[in-house]
Amino acid sequence: MDVKETLNPILETFDPITLEEMKSVQMMNRTDTKYVVGLSSIVRLLNLAVTDYRVQEVDTETLIGYRTVYYDTTDQAMYIAHHNKRSTREKIRLRTYVSSGLTFFEIKNKNNHGRTDKKRIKIEIENHDFLQAEETRTFLKKHALYPPEALTPQLENAFHRITLVNRGMTERLTIDTGLQFHNLLNNAHRSLEGIAIIELKRDGRTPSPMYDQLIKMHIHTSGFSKYCIGYALTDPGIKQNLFKERIRHILKLNSKELS
Numbered sequence: 390m391d392v393k394e395t396l397n398p399i400l401e402t403f404d405p406i407t408l409e410e411m412k413s414v415q416m417m418n419r420t421d422t423k424y425v426v427g428l429s430s431i432v433r434l435l436n437l438a439v440t441d442y443r444v445q446e447v448d449t450e451t452l453i454g455y456r457t458v459y460y461d462t463t464d465q466a467m468y469i470a471h472h473n474k475r476s477t478r479e480k481i482r483l484r485t486y487v488s489s490g491l492t493f494f495e496i497k498n499k500n501n502h503g504r505t506d507k508k509r510i511k512i513e514i515e516n517h518d519f520l521q522a523e524e525t526r527t528f529l530k531k532h533a534l535y536p537p538e539a540l541t542p543q544l545e546n547a548f549h550r551i552t553l554v555n556r557g558m559t560e561r562l563t564i565d566t567g568l569q570f571h572n573l574l575n576n577a578h579r580s581l582e583g584i585a586i587i588e589l590k591r592d593g594r595t596p597s598p599m600y601d602q603l604i605k606m607h608i609h610t611s612g613f614s615k616y617c618i619g620y621a622l623t624d625p626g627i628k629q630n631l632f633k634e635r636i637r638h639i640l641k642l643n644s645k646e647l648s
Contacts, residue, residue, distance in 0.1 A: 392428065392549065392566045393452055399435045405446035406554050414558050424587040424603060425611045425639060427646040431564060431585045434602060438553060441598040442562070445552035447488055452549040454487030459616045460540040465627065471617050472631055476501035479534050480616055483512065494525060496532045508532045544619050545571040560591040562599055568615070572623035579622040583646030584639060586613050
């Protein structure tokens with residue numbers, strides 16, 4: 390299934406929403422829920438969502454390209470913390486929005502209360518030594534658990550994202566498709582072209598047409614870290630016992646969708 394050829398005609402039937410309008414989507418008591426589904430389910434969900442949701446449009450595009458490089462320590466401390474389900478953990482990444490060329494260096498911290506806090510600074514993409522820049526080092530020292538000299542690029546991924554917003558502006562939904570992973574240490578490549586990752590972000594318990602449809606389709610919540618799953622898929626030797634069942638399900642679904 391060609392993702393763009395399949396999904397673009399459906400997305401064209403949605404009313405668009407601009408980035409400027411998106412700024413008004415304020416969710417102070419937000420709940421985030423993730424789902425892993427096959428692309429065939431995405432087609433069905435989008436067709437059902439067209440009356441209740443608008444699609445984010447950037448320069449006439451609704452399938453927005455993302456590219457991300459994740460940083461970690463030489464002993465993969467951040468990966469291991471996530472694998473071992475530590476309540477406090479961190480991700481450090483360089484994210485590029487392909488269509489605009491904008492790049493941000495981001496730190497995501499999750500505390501023992503389950504709250505996620507993200508900080509970021511803009512980076513000039515041509516500056517390959519940005520980790521050595523004073524601004525970056527100051528940023529890391531202020532917000533990160535790990536010092537700049539401990540970090541190296543470990544994993545790269547690429548995907549396309551659809552963002553839907555409900556008409557009441559109380560809910561945001563992202564759908565990531567065409568996942569590709571490149572391990573920067575061993576040069577291994579893996580892809581998950583047959584699945585999509587849905588993340589539903591809504592204001593408290595506000596009614597959600599998409600949430601109701603997911604229940605009707607018997608699609609259950611499923612955690613999915615692009616960094617951890619991508620790393621586990623591209624490095625069989627890394628600790629991944631607690632991910633094995635999830636990876637088995639993901640690969641089975643991916644294979645079924647592509648057959």
